[in-house]
Amino acid sequence: ISISKDELEKEFSDLVTSSGGEEDFASTLKKYYGLTLDEFKQKIYKPTFLREKVAEAISGDEKIDAAAKSQADEIYEKATEEKIDFSKLAKEYSQDPGSAALGGDLGYFSKGKMVAEFEEVAFKLKKGEISKPVRTIYGYHIIKVTNIKGNEIQASHILVKVRDFNEWLEEKKTELEGKKYLGFIPALWQIIPTK
Numbered sequence: 001i002s003i004s005k006d007e008l009e010k011e012f013s014d015l016v017t018s019s020g021g022e023e024d025f026a027s028t029l030k031k032y033y034g035l036t037l038d039e040f041k042q043k044i045y046k047p048t049f050l051r052e053k054v055a056e057a058i059s060g061d062e063k064i065d066a067a068a069k070s071q072a073d074e075i076y077e078k079a080t081e082e083k084i085d086f087s088k089l090a091k092e093y094s095q096d097p098g099s100a101a102l103g104g105d106l107g108y109f110s111k112g113k114m115v116a117e118f119e120e121v122a123f124k125l126k127k128g129e130i131s132k133p134v135r136t137i138y139g140y141h142i143i144k145v146t147n148i149k150g151n152e153i154q155a156s157h158i159l160v161k162v163r164d165f166n167e168w169l170e171e172k173k174t175e176l177e178g179k180k181y182l183g184f185i186p187a188l189w190q191i192i193p194t195k
Contacts, residue, residue: 001053007042011049012041032157055165064117065162072160079142086130086144089158096159104156108149118143122155
């Protein structure tokens, strides 16, 4: 994973613009953190941006998500082939604490309220239909539309979370403990905070 100079400049420029412009941003950095724009970019923003890019790569890696995908497929089969009650499956398997206790019920919602991948599938389902597992940033969702009222649908879901980036990072830190390297790996040390 790498960040090009142009990519960093564009993202940093967007941050500065959304924070009121260069003058306001620089003034706030100096006042509260004692940093110049360049110091902030190199010491704080670049490592943070690199960390985000690594997190995106980890969350998008299907090999890392294989266990979650497999579990979601098994739950989908139970819901469709074995005809087990969807709400019972949600209470037992869903890793969404907010909706699991309610049998996966998300209530009524219109377009624009859920993440795009979820909505794209949910709004194509008919009442009573169950979707195959749908991948979002949160994990794999199995969606069931329970009612439709005009532009709104009522849906339930079962969420199987994908591997958490922070857990992955902790595992990598543990693997590296006690190992000595002759060379320096800047990118890795930028994303793994030292204790």
